[in-house]
Amino acid sequence: MSAPRILVALAAGALFGLGLAMGGMLDPAVVRGFLDFAGDFDPRLGFVFAGAVAVSAAGVALARQRERPALGATFALPQKARIDAPLIGGSALFGLGWGMVGLCPGPAISGLALGVPEIAIFAAFMLAGMAAHDLTIGTVGASPDGAPVRG
Numbered sequence: 001m002s003a004p005r006i007l008v009a010l011a012a013g014a015l016f017g018l019g020l021a022m023g024g025m026l027d028p029a030v031v032r033g034f035l036d037f038a039g040d041f042d043p044r045l046g047f048v049f050a051g052a053v054a055v056s057a058a059g060v061a062l063a064r065q066r067e068r069p070a071l072g073a074t075f076a077l078p079q080k081a082r083i084d085a086p087l088i089g090g091s092a093l094f095g096l097g098w099g100m101v102g103l104c105p106g107p108a109i110s111g112l113a114l115g116v117p118e119i120a121i122f123a124a125f126m127l128a129g130m131a132a133h134d135l136t137i138g139t140v141g142a143s144p145d146g147a148p149v150r151g
Helices: 003-022 028-034 046-062 085-101 105-116 117-136
Strands: 140-142 148-151
Touching: 003 105, 003 140, 028 046, 085 140, 105 117
Parallel strands: none
Antiparallel strands: 140 148
16 A cells, blocks of 8 residues: 555544544443433434535545546445345344444544553454454455455
């Protein structure tokens, strides 16, 4: 990976982590509060989602106007267009874990900087789950320009 791509990835990751921290998404109680409709409902996560959808929509619109990305040969777009059992199962498993623990991969990685032992334990099990997936279902490789692909 070239130096400009590494710097852009680092800047994007830092900006993402900062946004998660500012939105309170590193606190599992905020996530559980958003999912607690019958108790102490906390709408902050909904506003973070709305902001993420707006930024993503702008990025997709910009990408559709370009022939290729600024720092790559091709856009890494999903190859599947249909909803299948692995997608539904994975989404359900993700949602169950997210609701029970209040963390998902982005906030967990960002939260490692806080040094909270519970977040480190979650991240370790998350990585173990990813490794187990790669060993049993399939691995993730990279195309010549560095875009992830399923093997």
